[in-house]
């Protein structure tokens with residue numbers, strides 16, 4: 242009987258460990274876009290200013306600025322977005338969060354906003370040293386594949402570890 246209790250606590254402990262690992266890797270946020278600044282920058286209600294990673298849209302005064310800004314506004318303004326924040330540097334020299342941004346497209350898919358700007362032709366790739374590779378992006382991403390989306394990733398990890406623990410435990414008996 243005592244053994245079972247210890248075992249339950251062990252599992253609980255393991256579950257919390259898994260949860261912590263997943264949450265620690267979770268650099269994401271899901272703020273609402275409050276204002277689009279230009280084609281590659283916007284403000285959010287809770288996370289401050291976001292700079293879209295690895296893309297470059299025209300600055301104010303440059304040709305294409307309004308098209309890029311309008312496109313980004315249509316795509317994200319006032320909406321809840323998922324931020325995949327750069328794990329390497331997190332922010333740029335201006336303190337803006339460097340992110341790949343996802344916005345819901347339909348019941349199953351999200352749009353990679355960074356990629357959408359490239360596909361629309363209102364921004365170009367500028368591949369900085371960070372965790373992202375713009376050449377690997379796809380426009381539509383299944384919700385289960387949105388990177389670091391606060392998913393149920395913890396469950397399969399926990400199940401695998403539990404299985405291993407059970408096997409080891411059984412062997413001891």
Ligand SMILES: [Ca+2]
Nearest residue numbers: 325326327328
């Ligand atoms: Ca990240």
Ligand SMILES: [Ca+2]
Nearest residue numbers: 368369371373
């Ligand atoms: Ca990059």
